[in-house]
Amino acid sequence: MIKHLNDIQDLSSDQIEQLITLAEDMMTDRAKYQSALAHRTLATLFFEPSTRTRLSFEAAMLELGGNVIGFADPNSSSATKGESVADTIRTVACYSDIIVMRHPKEGAPIAASLRSPVPIINAGDGGHHHPTQTLADLFTIRREKGRFEGLTVGLCGDLKFGRTVHSLIHAMARYEGVRFALISPQELRTPDYILEGLRARPNVSYEETDSLESVIPRLDILYMTRVQRERFFNEADYVRLKDSYILTLKTLADAKDSLTILHPLPRVNEIAVEVDDDPRACYFKQMYYGKVIRKALLATMLGVAL
Ligand code: CP
Numbered sequence: 001m002i003k004h005l006n007d008i009q010d011l012s013s014d015q016i017e018q019l020i021t022l023a024e025d026m027m028t029d030r031a032k033y034q035s036a037l038a039h040r041t042l043a044t045l046f047f048e049p050s051t052r053t054r055l056s057f058e059a060a061m062l063e064l065g066g067n068v069i070g071f072a073d074p075n076s077s078s079a080t081k082g083e084s085v086a087d088t089i090r091t092v093a094c095y096s097d098i099i100v101m102r103h104p105k106e107g108a109p110i111a112a113s114l115r116s117p118v119p120i121i122n123a124g125d126g127g128h129h130h131p132t133q134t135l136a137d138l139f140t141i142r143r144e145k146g147r148f149e150g151l152t153v154g155l156c157g158d159l160k161f162g163r164t165v166h167s168l169i170h171a172m173a174r175y176e177g178v179r180f181a182l183i184s185p186q187e188l189r190t191p192d193y194i195l196e197g198l199r200a201r202p203n204v205s206y207e208e209t210d211s212l213e214s215v216i217p218r219l220d221i222l223y224m225t226r227v228q229r230e231r232f233f234n235e236a237d238y239v240r241l242k243d244s245y246i247l248t249l250k251t252l253a254d255a256k257d258s259l260t261i262l263h264p265l266p267r268v269n270e271i272a273v274e275v276d277d278d279p280r281a282c283y284f285k286q287m288y289y290g291k292v293i294r295k296a297l298l299a300t301m302l303g304v305a306l
Contacts, residue, residue: 002301004113004120008131008167013174020139022296023289030063033295036304037066043096044070045088046123047079047103048230052265053123053132056291057100060298063291069095086115093118098302104230119301127161127231133264134167135297136290141221143289144260144282150177152218156245157183157225157270159190161232164264165225169194173204180206181215185244187237188227212245217254222247224263224270224283248272252280262286 002015011019026033042061044054050072058068070092071077079088085103089112092099098119101109106126113120124130138148145151153172155165159182169190172178180198182190189208198206209215216222224247232238246269247261263271263283275281 001303002119002297004109004116005131005297005301006109006113006120006122006125007129008134008171010131016135016138016171019135019293019296019300020142022300023139023293026295027292033064033299035065036299037061037064037302040066040098040302041096042066042068042070042298043092043099044068044072044123045077045092045099045101046070046072047074047101047108048124050102050123052287052290053102053130054100056287057121057123057132057294057298060291060295064295064299066298070100085112089116089120098298121297121301124163127163127166127228129167130163130264131167132294132297133164133290134171135293136286137164137168137223137262137264138171139289139293140262140282140286141260143285145220148172148175148178151175151220152179152181153221153223154181154183154212154215154219155190155223155225156212156247158188158227158241159184159225160188161228162225165190165223166194168223170197173198173201176203178204180204181219182206182208183210183212183215183245184208185210185241188241188244212247212251213254216251216259217256219255219259221260221262222255224261224267226263226266226268226270243269245270246272247275249274249278252278255280 046054061068100121100123102123106128109122227242229238259280261281
């Protein structure tokens with residue numbers, strides 16, 4: 001049973017496997033699940049902008065026969081009158097069976113879960129965690145590679161503020177023989193607390209570099225990320241760093257034919273549009289898989305016997 005999902009580390013490896021198995025079945029036989037969550041209501045509370053996470057959760061709930069309420073803009077909620085997150089959650093829990101929440105403050109979903117009688121799913125909290133993006137990433141990697149073990153995973157871009165990167169490192173570090181190449185400008189390096197976690201795991205290794213070209217021939221997965229403008233303290237630093245990496249067909253010339261290119265999206269400049277038609281580009285499939293694995297997550301967290 002998954003009570004709340006704040007961090008990908010709230011899930012055991014067995015639970016991740018069960019979600020992937022259920023998602024595979026939901027993809028194969030969509031009709032079988034079309035009423036699985038009938039009469040259940042999902043609330044989506046987005047205190048920060050989103051396209052994929054919010055809409056994929058809503059589509060997931062509707063495809064399972066459930067209902068959706070919520071807000072995409074906190075300015076349309078009583079948060080603007082000064083209502084606390086805890087009180088908002090207590091209110092919305094009266095009208096829903098499960099809550100998906102995105103918030104700019106790190107830790108807000110944990111605070112919410114302490115007050116909530118219904119399950120809370122973290123849809124991204126500041127620069128901290130984004131566990132359901134990680135489920136989408138893992139499902140995509142499993143479908144593309146057939147395994148997690150022994151892969152060389154390059155993470156490129158804003159490794160400091162990129163919450164999707166932090167969650168993915170935590171998730172992939174469980175698997176034997178994974179090698180991480182952490183590719184970023186010096187100022188956007190992976191936080192020390194994440195690196196300490198990697199050093200504590202003898203089953204994995206990592207290297208840090210600012211050169212994508214030097215590591216790309218060795219990569220099985222390349223996970224590009226956007227420089228997170230909304231987390232910068234000043235615009236000048238963002239402008240200076242935003243185009244640190246732009247993946248082009250030229251950059252890919254030395255990459256493996258079997259490389260899988262991922263990106264949580266939205267992208268700004270970091271992947272040239274010309275890459276979209278390369279067979280190694282999997283970031284649009286990744287969005288689709290995100291909806292399917294969220295279906296599996298909602299059904300599992302609501303304890304529906306399938
Ligand atoms: N990947 C992701 O979280 O996208 P959105 O911000 O559009 O939800």
